[in-house]
Amino acid sequence: MGSKERIQRLKDDTRLNILEAALQIVKEEGWQSLSMRKIADVIEYTAPIIYEYFTNKEGILLELTRKGYMLLGQDVQKARSEHFQPEKQIEAMWIAYWNFAFQNKELYKLMFGVDITCCELKKTLPEAEFTTG
Numbered sequence: 001m002g003s004k005e006r007i008q009r010l011k012d013d014t015r016l017n018i019l020e021a022a023l024q025i026v027k028e029e030g031w032q033s034l035s036m037r038k039i040a041d042v043i044e045y046t047a048p049i050i051y052e053y054f055t056n057k058e059g060i061l062l063e064l065t066r067k068g069y070m071l072l073g074q075d076v077q078k079a080r081s082e083h084f085q086p087e088k089q090i091e092a093m094w095i096a097y098w099n100f101a102f103q104n105k106e107l108y109k110l111m112f113g114v115d116i117t118c119c120e121l122k123k124t125l126p127e128a129e130f131t132t133g
Helices: 003-029 036-043 047-051 059-079 086-103 105-112 120-124 126-132
Strands: none
Touching: 003 036, 003 059, 003 105, 047 105, 047 126, 059 086, 059 105
16 A cells, blocks of 8 residues: 555544544533534544644534435435335335434434534535435
8 A cells, every 4th residue: 555545544534533533522422512622632633633624613513414414315215225115115214214313313413403503504415405305
């Protein structure tokens, strides 16, 4: 593996670690407790490093929202594909949606603004289209 590939892999890993740390903090302390400094403490970097990957906290929230919509979309599509009758498809889809909401509470709250006011930018996410459009 060349040095460019290794550097890119390290950057990708750091970005993923930032997102995972943010979600970990939220699960333990709630959305209102999330800060760049807390994320930096969890990943054992300084806060300025995080700003190399995300412009601000809203950028992290937007990326987590995108992740949530992608996961929900995958779950719903998978549930739909397992059935051929429309009635069964609809039932499987709403059960998948319901399960997602309870298994991924923090992401669900972020995606749909439950107990948190989030960025207006999330409305522009193509991943959100199937739930809003």
